[in-house]
Amino acid sequence: MNCIYIFNPTSGRQKNSKxxxxxxxxxxxxxxxxxxRPTQKAGDAEMFAREACGVYDVLVVSGGDGTMNEVINGVAxxxxxxxxxxxxxxxxxxxxxxxxxxxxxxRAVEIIKKGxxxxxxxFKVNERFGIYVCAFGLFTSTSYxxxxxxxxxxxxxxxxxxxxxxxxxxxxxPLAIKFDNVTITGNFVLGIIANSRYVAGYKINxxxxxxxxxxxxxxxxxxxxxxxxxxxxxxVFRAFLFGMQSLRHNxxxxxxxxxxxxxxxxxxxxINLDGEKGLxxxxxxxxxxxxxxxxxK
Numbered sequence: 001m002n003c004i005y006i007f008n009p010t011s012g013r014q015k016n017s018k019x020x021x022x023x024x025x026x027x028x029x030x031x032x033x034x035x036x037r038p039t040q041k042a043g044d045a046e047m048f049a050r051e052a053c054g055v056y057d058v059l060v061v062s063g064g065d066g067t068m069n070e071v072i073n074g075v076a077x078x079x080x081x082x083x084x085x086x087x088x089x090x091x092x093x094x095x096x097x098x099x100x101x102x103x104x105x106x107r108a109v110e111i112i113k114k115g116x117x118x119x120x121x122x123f124k125v126n127e128r129f130g131i132y133v134c135a136f137g138l139f140t141s142t143s144y145x146x147x148x149x150x151x152x153x154x155x156x157x158x159x160x161x162x163x164x165x166x167x168x169x170x171x172x173x174p175l176a177i178k179f180d181n182v183t184i185t186g187n188f189v190l191g192i193i194a195n196s197r198y199v200a201g202y203k204i205n206x207x208x209x210x211x212x213x214x215x216x217x218x219x220x221x222x223x224x225x226x227x228x229x230x231x232x233x234x235x236v237f238r239a240f241l242f243g244m245q246s247l248r249h250n251x252x253x254x255x256x257x258x259x260x261x262x263x264x265x266x267x268x269x270x271i272n273l274d275g276e277k278g279l280x281x282x283x284x285x286x287x288x289x290x291x292x293x294x295x296x297k
Contacts, residue, residue, distance in 0.1 A: 001057040003031035004082070006048045006071065008039045008063030011090045019062075019105045023087065026106075027060060030113045039067070049074025056082045060112060062105075064090015069130060069274035072122055075292065076129040083293045085112035094198040094275070095132045098208065099296050112295045119211045119290035121195055126283045128273060131292070132196035132210075134285065135272040136265065137173065137220075138189050138236055172222045172232070173269055179261035184254065189232045190220040190239075191263075193285065200275075204243050207255075213289035217261070219254040220247070259287040 005024060020036070027034045035056075037048045045061065049071040052059050059082040061071045068086060075081045087108040088096035095101075099118075102108055122131045172187040192199060195215045197208045207216050220239065222232040232252075239247055247253035267281040 001031050002033045002035075002055070003027055003058040003060060004035050004037060004048065004052045004056045005060045006037045006039065006045050006062070006067075007087075008045065008067040008089075011063040011067055019089075023060070023062065023105065023109055026109045026113065030115075031058060039063075043070065045070035046074040050078060052082055053078035054080040058083050058085060058112070060085040060087065062087035062089055064088070064093065065095055065132070065275040066090070068095060069276055072131045072274075072292065073129045076122060076124075076288070081292060083117055083295065085295045087112075090275075092198075092201040092275070094196055094201065097198040097201075097203075098132065098196040098210065099294065101296065111297055115295065116297065117293045117295050120292050120294050121211050121213060121215075122288050122291045123193075123195075123215060124284075124286045124288060125271065125273060126279055128278060129288075130273045130278075132194060132274055133199050133272070134193040134274075134278070135199070136191045136269055173265060175219070176264040177217070177219070177256075177261055178264070179256075179258055184219075186219075186221045187223070188219050188221045190218075190236055192216075192218045194218070195287075204239055206243050206245055207257075211290050213287055214257050214259045215285075215287055217254075217256040217258055221252050221254065258285075259289075261285050 005027060007020060024034055024036055039045050045067050049059060053075055059071065061068055061084065071084065086096060086101055087105055088101055088103055093103060096103065101111060120131065122129055125134055172189050175186065175188045175191065177184045193215050194205045195208050195210055197203050197205050199205060205216055220232065220235050235247060235252060262284050264282045270280050271278040271283065
């Protein structure tokens, strides 16, 4: 079996280069051929992943959720997609937490070597793809707005510092969700579409199932139009601290389980896709069931 090892030298606190030789040597104990591809700029992981389809049996990616997102976008439209091994070395590693893949590099490599895998849904957002979360609204830009320098120095605290600044600039946004001849409208402060238990390092979506063909759509609405109210802010903090299910019976919280829908938002609304800056404005959303295979315990 052939393996390609793609790693991002700048993810998290930049420890990938330190473990590069170790990972490569361990993979060579299992696979007949191991080729190494370090990324140098945005888009490299996507290109390497696309080129790997039909050539390699296994694709091992070492990096954060953003690097994994590039890999998913690289393989999504291709046939003969390789199985994916994930070595999480980012700042939050939400996908890895949900799949119980350890941050410890040696233990993550052992999971790949043992060869047990599971299928995983991905989703299509207009012409881009994601694997665990699509979000918009309050705090959802912190994962990509925080500088690489601050994330290297502060880790997850860099997100708190960036998020605090948004408290004074964020506003509610009008939104419409359309599915199965149903339309839901209103002013909202936060929207999360997820099939992952963890988002932004918090276990906010205990309802998640990574391969059932559906996602959880979670919306927090407000009656205000021009500013974020203290009550709305409290709901957001409660959701992150105790999970979205803690708001299930709150009239200002809407939770849906869907596989295909349309979202109407303003052209200025930025969509967070797997922790990275995605598209802007309205989008069509569709789940692609059990589209990839990932090594797990």
